[in-house]
Amino acid sequence: MNTSISKISRILLFVTALLLIAAIFLPLWMIELQAPQYPEGLVLKMYTYGLAGQVDIINGLNHYIGMGTLHSENFIEFTILPYIIGFFALLAFVNTFWGNKKVLYILFITFLLFGIVSMIDFWRWEYDYGHNLDPHAAIVVPGMAYQPPLIGFKQLLNFGAYSIPDIGGWFFVISGLLLLCAILIENKKIKKILNLNSVNTIALITMICLTSMSCDYSKPVPIQLNKDACDYCKMTISDSKFCSEIITEKGRCYKFDDVHCMVSYHKENTNVKSQYFYVHDFNGNMEFINLANSFLVESKFFKSPMGGNTATVKTKEDADKLLQTYPESKIVSWDELLIQ
DSSP, X not given: OOOBOOHHHHHHHHHHHHHHHHHHHSOOEXXXXXXXXXXXXXXXXXXXXXXXXXXHHHHHHHHHTTOOOOOGGGOTHHHHHHXXXXXXXXXXXXXXXXXXXXXXXXXXXXXXXXXXXXXXXXXXXXXXXXXXXXXXXXXOOTTXXXXXXXXXXXXXXXXXXXXXXXXXXXXXXXXXXXXHHHHHHHOHHHHHHHTOOHHHHHHHHHHHHHHHHOXXXXXXXXXXXXXXXXXXXXXXXXXXXXXXXXXXXXXXXXXXXXXXXXXXXXXXXXXXXXXXXXXXXXXXXXXXXXXXXXXXXEOTXXXXXXXXXXXXXXXXXXXXXXXXXXXXXXXXOXXXXXXX
C-alpha cells in the first residue's frame, strides 16, 4: 500500500506551514465597535500572544455598563496558542519532506478539531464577558447583555459591534482549506468522483483562497425604506428617489435621505475616511449608482425630503430630460454642493 503523498500535496503542506508561522505574529481576530461618537470605530485586535488596539478606551467605556476589563495576562489561551499553532506549522513542514499520508490525515483532523474547540472557547469567553456584569455599574439596563457576535454584526445599545477574522485568522482558514485540498487529492475515491487533476486542483485551491479572503467594502448597502434612518438628520428614509450612501475605508455604511444630508455629513465629519459615495438613480427602482459616474440636477420643483432638491441620474441624456421637464433646473457638480 502506497503511503506517500504526491508532489502537489507536499507543496500545499509547505505553504500551510508558512501561513501558520505568519499567523503566530499577525492579528487573528478583530472586534470593532462603532457609534456616533466614534464614527471610525474602536478596534480590539487579538493575536496569538495577547490583545492590542484601543484596549484602554474600550475598558473605560465598558466600566460604565459593568463589563469586566480586558488584560492579556488573564487569558491562558495567549500562553499556549503560539505553541499549538507552531506545532501544526512544524508538523506540516516536516511532512512536506516525509510525505506520509497517515500524518496528513492526522494533521487535518487535529487541525479541524482545534479550530472547532477554539471557536467554542471564543464564544464561551464572549458570553461570560457580555453577561457577567457588575450590578452596581453606573449604567444598568435590566435584562440587557453585551455579548459581542461570534462573527458578523450585532447592535449593542448605541454601539454596533463587528466581529471578523483578521489577516492571521484568514491565514488560519486558508491553511485548513489547503489541508482539505491535500486530503481530496490523496483520497482516490474522492479524487475520482470530483475528477481532479493537477491543473484544476490548483485552480480550485486558488478560487477557494481568494473567495475566503475577499471582503468587498465597495458595494452599496440596500436601503430599507420606512425603516432605516438618515445618519445626518435622523429622519426615517421614505423617498427612494433621493437616497445616498457613504462607504468608509473600513466598510462602514452611512445612509442618507437626501444628497444634501450626505454633503453636510461629509463636511462636518472630516475624521470619517469616506471612500465611496453612492446615490439612487432618480429614474430607477432604488438602483444605486456611483456618484463619480452620475449627473446631479438641481431644481426647486424636486421637493426632496430635507430641501436639498437635487436629483441624480446615470447619463447626460437623463439629465437633459430633467432639465426639459423641471423649470429652473440646472446641472451642478459635487464640488459646487460642497461649497454651498
